[in-house]
Amino acid sequence: MEHFDCVVIGGGMVGAASALSLAQLGLKVALVEQFAPKSFSLEQPLDLRVSAISLASQNLLKQLGAWQQVLNWRTSPYKRLGVWEHDSAYVEFNAEDIKQEHLGDIVENRLIQLALWQQIDITDNVHSFSPDSLISLTQEDGKANLTLTNTKITAKLVIGADGAQSKVRQMSGIGLTGWDYQQSAMLINVETSLAQQDITWQRFSPTGPVAFLPLPGKSSLGGYASLVWYHQRDEITRLSRLSNAQLGMEVLKHFPQQLGDIKVIDKGAFPLTRRHANSYQHKRVLLVGDAAHTINPMAGQGVNLGFKDVAALQHVIADAIAHGEAWHDEKVLARYEQKRRKDNLLMMSTMDGLYASFSHPSPVVKAFRNLALLAVNKVPFLNTTIKNKALEYACGL
Ligand SMILES: Cc1cc2nc3c(=O)[nH]c(=O)nc-3n(C[C@H](O)[C@H](O)[C@H](O)COP(=O)(O)OP(=O)(O)OC[C@H]3O[C@@H](n4cnc5c(N)ncnc54)[C@H](O)[C@@H]3O)c2cc1C
Structure with a gap:
């Protein structure tokens, strides 16, 4: 039975980054992923699943040797971020305000995963088991025993990076708190009559925000974009059943004018759920x-929170190795949760606060939230301090 220092279950964006970051410390790492990502070529249409990758995440991906490959393939950098509900309370954040060239990049999730996998392929001390899947996990005598579909392995440390339905979490008996939001999100890839833009924007309304994320490339209409439409679940189900042409007409009716003309090319709906593991650790x-x-x-x-987890874990283990500690000691591993739990909770609560405030139907609450946005834009003190702090926080700086 082969023995590893660490086994990472799940080779998505966060799992692949975890495996590489631990290998950088000289540890012998196994990465287990059930579905290998499809390889990339420039002719392929844009994937539906994209993410806004913050500057902090880009720094981690640079350190792991993956970011340049992502840039070589395709990304869409953005310099400005527009937020509003009422037209008169439009707030715009600009990279120049925090002395940066841009605020982030919109990237297809698969490209980030693939760029990390390319690095894993050339890293001697990471062994990939893919396609392979976790079947069982037990811990005894300071080591973990893992049964995969095709083999059995042991490890000093197991990293569960297997997504929202994590088997690692369930098999370790770690509970969850969470709830389903009333809203779902629809992702819609469109051709836009406007060329690629340097802005991402979000307009709030009590039924849920609508958002625009620029995508790379030139289309027959002009450029490409990813639209996100948040709404009550029933409405998202109704929209999902429309043809692309019918959905395009609904988009033009409900999105703000700055969208320009569009043609829908792809769409998909996602339920929104908040979950937080009661603990990030069970022994090893x-x-x-x-x-x-x-x-x-x-x-x-x-x-972006997931990448911050990866950076924190690498830091904790590197620090332990540098100080001659047993890096896999449970007390050392506990430092990872100490570093990450509060930060994750703060971001989750901030999002919930925004969700609750902007989905509140009361005209009084609506007036207050628009006044708050107006104040952020017009009051000099708020403009330079709160606005820039919020922007730095969103960029992970
Ligand atoms: C509509 C929507 C929009 C979003 N937009 C953004 C955004 O703009 N920016 C942003 O930062 N985040 C965004 N997110 C969140 C982001 O997509 C997730 O946080 C991210 O994909 C999580 O990555 P992960 O690697 O932790 O998990 P996953 O991507 O779920 O990867 C888990 C991996 O584990 C594998 N796996 C699972 N079980 C097993 C098993 N038993 N054995 C082996 N392998 C297994 C899976 O195949 C998968 O590859 C968005 C989410 C949604 C729903």
Whole structure:
């Protein structure tokens, strides 16, 4: 039976980054993934699943040697972020305000995963088991025993990066708190009459926000974009059943004018759920990414939190190795949760606060939230301090 220092279950964006970051410390790592990602070529249409990758996440991906490959393939950087409900209370954040060239990039999830997998392929001390799947996990005498579909392995540390329905979490007996939001999100890839833009925007309304994320490339109409439409579940179900042409007409009716003309090319609906693992650790098992937390994607922070988990875990283990500690000691591993739990909770609560405030139907609450947005834009003190702090926080700086 082969023995590893660490086994990472789940080779999505966060799991692949975890495996590489632990290998960088000289540890012998196994990565187990049930579905290998489809390889990439430029002719392929844009994937539906995209993420706004913050500057902090880009720094981690650079350190792991994956970011340049993502840039070589395709991304859409954005410099501005527009937020409003009432037209007169439009707030715009600009990268220049925090002395950055841009605020982030919109990237297809699969490209990030593939760029990380390319690095894994050339890293001697990571062994990939894929396609393979976790069947059982037990812990005894300071080591973990894992049965995969095709083999059995043991490890000093197991990282659960197997997403929201994490088997690692369930098999370790770690409970969850969470709830389903009333809203679902529909992702809609469109051709736009406007060329690629340097802005991402979100207009709030009591039924849920609508958002625009620029995508790379030139289309017959002009450019491409990913639209996100949040609404009550029933309405999203109704919209999902429409043809692309019918959905396009609904989009033009409900999105703000700055969208321009569009043609729908792809669509998909996703339920929104908040989950937080009651603990990120059970002995020598740790949870990262969506296995530990899922949040409302309104501000595009889900995978960015996952990448912060990866950076924190690497830091904790590197520090232990540097100080001659047993890096796999449960007391050392506990430092990871100490570093991450509060930060994840703060972001989850901030998103819930925004969700509750902007979905409140009362005209009084609506007036207050628009006044607050107006104040952020017009009052100099708020403009330079709160606005820039919020922006730095969103960029992970
Ligand atoms: C509508 C929507 C929009 C979003 N937009 C953004 C955004 O703009 N920015 C952002 O930061 N985040 C965004 N997110 C969140 C982001 O998509 C997730 O946080 C991110 O994908 C989580 O990555 P992960 O690697 O933790 O999990 P996953 O992507 O779920 O990966 C888990 C992996 O584990 C594998 N796996 C599962 N079980 C097993 C098993 N038993 N054995 C082996 N392998 C297994 C799976 O095949 C998968 O590859 C959005 C989410 C939604 C729903």
